[in-house]
Amino acid sequence: MTETISYATNFDLTEEQTQIRNTIRDFAKNVVAPKAQHIDEANEFNVEAFKGLAELGFLGITIPESYGGSGFDTLSYAIAVEELSRVCGSTGLGYAAHVSLGLTPIYLFGTEEQKRKYVPQLCKGVDDNGNLTLGCFGLTEPGAGSDASGTKTRAERKADHWLVNGRKAWITNPHYAKTCIFTARTNDKPAKGKGITAFIGELKTPGFKVEQKEDKLGCRGSDTAQLSFEDMKLPLDAVAGGMEQVDVGFEKFMKTLAGGRISIGAMALGLAQGAFDKASEYARQRKQFNAPIGTFQGVSFKIADMAMEIAAARHLIYHAARLRDAGRDFTMEGSMAKLYASEVAMKTCTNAIQVLGGVGYTREYEVERMLRDSKLCEIGEGTSEVQRLIISRKILGDLRNA
Numbered sequence: 001m002t003e004t005i006s007y008a009t010n011f012d013l014t015e016e017q018t019q020i021r022n023t024i025r026d027f028a029k030n031v032v033a034p035k036a037q038h039i040d041e042a043n044e045f046n047v048e049a050f051k052g053l054a055e056l057g058f059l060g061i062t063i064p065e066s067y068g069g070s071g072f073d074t075l076s077y078a079i080a081v082e083e084l085s086r087v088c089g090s091t092g093l094g095y096a097a098h099v100s101l102g103l104t105p106i107y108l109f110g111t112e113e114q115k116r117k118y119v120p121q122l123c124k125g126v127d128d129n130g131n132l133t134l135g136c137f138g139l140t141e142p143g144a145g146s147d148a149s150g151t152k153t154r155a156e157r158k159a160d161h162w163l164v165n166g167r168k169a170w171i172t173n174p175h176y177a178k179t180c181i182f183t184a185r186t187n188d189k190p191a192k193g194k195g196i197t198a199f200i201g202e203l204k205t206p207g208f209k210v211e212q213k214e215d216k217l218g219c220r221g222s223d224t225a226q227l228s229f230e231d232m233k234l235p236l237d238a239v240a241g242g243m244e245q246v247d248v249g250f251e252k253f254m255k256t257l258a259g260g261r262i263s264i265g266a267m268a269l270g271l272a273q274g275a276f277d278k279a280s281e282y283a284r285q286r287k288q289f290n291a292p293i294g295t296f297q298g299v300s301f302k303i304a305d306m307a308m309e310i311a312a313a314r315h316l317i318y319h320a321a322r323l324r325d326a327g328r329d330f331t332m333e334g335s336m337a338k339l340y341a342s343e344v345a346m347k348t349c350t351n352a353i354q355v356l357g358g359v360g361y362t363r364e365y366e367v368e369r370m371l372r373d374s375k376l377c378e379i380g381e382g383t384s385e386v387q388r389l390i391i392s393r394k395i396l397g398d399l400r401n402a
């Protein structure tokens, strides 16, 4: 893989962040990239890649060592997602969903007992039998997507347990997960966004069913499926954060998504970088009219624009990650980073295919896969339209009731 101009830009990484980048870049190149085409074609999850990430300690990358993690910062994590996605969007997505959505909310919002019970195993990522123990996150439902507060899944409080019935859609990693943190309605009366509780459920619980894997346009190697709950009994202490958090779990999910957007932005960035790498290499080598096609401004200006936009996306993502690491509000910046990077990824992949010409339209150069994988970044963890709502409401305030 050729080193490219955007890496020459100074992003002020620390020695530790640089080391993490080099480690994950090597891993991506040697372990993830060789199977990227195959898992896309076969609609297959790359179990070995996740076991490798577990061995490297990357599955608990941002969790403190005292809970079994590696204790690195958000920026290191964003770099890890970026490097994985640069060679394989499916692996980047599964990894981001595990860390940001399946694991982090249990660490951030769980009781001490819940954290001790689940977080070390999720960081470890593999059980004693060698099976993956990833985390997953169940917010979306067939009838509740962008308006996730429309949750229809219900948890009814009984004398000594919760009785859960309902269905979740588009859930990432469930066939390889040990836990699922999910939302259920516990009260019909309160205002929008209230009356919803966050629960931590184990996938092995009777009544908890993972449906068949979805057959998707892109990120085909990632595991996406519906979940159903049929008279599933959970103990009373399955409420994330404890019983005082009943009816007020929705906000925790919104905060989780805000953090997750940095990683989906990083995924888009990696995909854009991967497509750019292919296009710039080709522009150097492919000759037409007795000259490398990179000598034609129609091509070289595309390369320049791609490099500039990728650098801008990287700045937005690293900035949002640094705000989070500094304990500052990063909601709008995370949305901007995700929105911009996902649009850059789509545009870069389209232009990279143009630079590659006919071969770009085939599977040989992998950019068509990157284009399909990039589309997810404009949909998952809030569509581009929802990001524009978040950003504009942060600027203008919520004018709906003005």
Ligand SMILES: Cc1cc2nc3c(=O)[nH]c(=O)nc-3n(C[C@H](O)[C@H](O)[C@H](O)COP(=O)(O)OP(=O)(O)OC[C@H]3O[C@@H](n4cnc5c(N)ncnc54)[C@H](O)[C@@H]3O)c2cc1C
Pocket (backbone or CB within 6 Å): 097, 101, 137, 138, 139, 140, 144, 145, 146, 147, 169, 170, 171, 172, 173, 216, 219, 224, 376, 379, 380, 381, 382, 383, 384, 385, 386, 389
């Ligand atoms: C591969 C994949 C993995 C996913 N993983 C997970 C996961 O792990 N956990 C999870 O809970 N969810 C997951 N999701 C779900 C994802 O977050 C939702 O698909 C997304 O939030 C959009 O919801 P929807 O698909 O129901 O679309 P809808 O909400 O039905 O939107 C359809 C269209 O209407 C637009 N729209 C809706 N409301 C507005 C509005 N107010 N203003 C303007 N436009 C609007 C949308 O932007 C979109 O273009 C995943 C999705 C995919 C595709």
